[in-house]
Amino acid sequence: MAVVILYGSEAGTAEQVAEHLVDVLSEFGDGDVALYDMTDYDPGDLDPEDFHVVVCSTYGDGELPTGAEPFHEALEDDEPDLTGVRFALFGMGDSVYDTFNRGGEIMAAKLVSLGAEQVGEHARHDASGSVKPTAQAEEWARKIGAEFLS
Template structure:
């Protein structure tokens, strides 16, 4: 089993977090990192463990960087039975109604296609004083111990 990290970003923070998670989770298994702009939904493999890092944009939408991947899932509707994934979202609690909605949209789509979300949905609040990389690292260590060790 390998760890496949996919990120969808608007301003680059999700990419930075995903890159850091690749270092953290690399201690557990072979890890690869992909921008959702360039990853085909048909390449999702249930043999791998997937980590999704996704920001939220605008009024609770997916970031531009996640749209092609989501559209591929929506159009092709691949059978994702057996696929496990963990999700780390980026948002801002100032927008209460749409806080971390981008990640939720992706998770809902993956689950609707048969995938199983494992672990706690990590949620970073852009209004907090905690750096996204730091919170993601703590989250990833728990995911690694529970699902990859």
């Protein structure tokens, strides 16, 4: 089973986290891991044979980052049947805002509403915390890999 990592970023941190996860998740399963910016990924390519990891930041007043908007809009417009698609989500935000990690929540809700199944812990990185996003993502991804890819 291939792992498809999709990221939606505004300032580039979600992209850095996603790039780091390629190395971490390549240690599990058959090691086949692909990385895509959500702006370049067609929701019609979401394949139940793959395992999906979504890394999504939050922007502004709890909106999706610019990098996730085209993907989300395509999901809304096309409404693909995502039955059988499994995904894990690593959300990013800042707890100083009332809309902490809302971008990841919006993306997860849209995928689930179309039939996809969210698995594992919905991770929520806090930019105001002391843990670096790549460190938290690595720990989270190792749990995801052991549970769903081994």
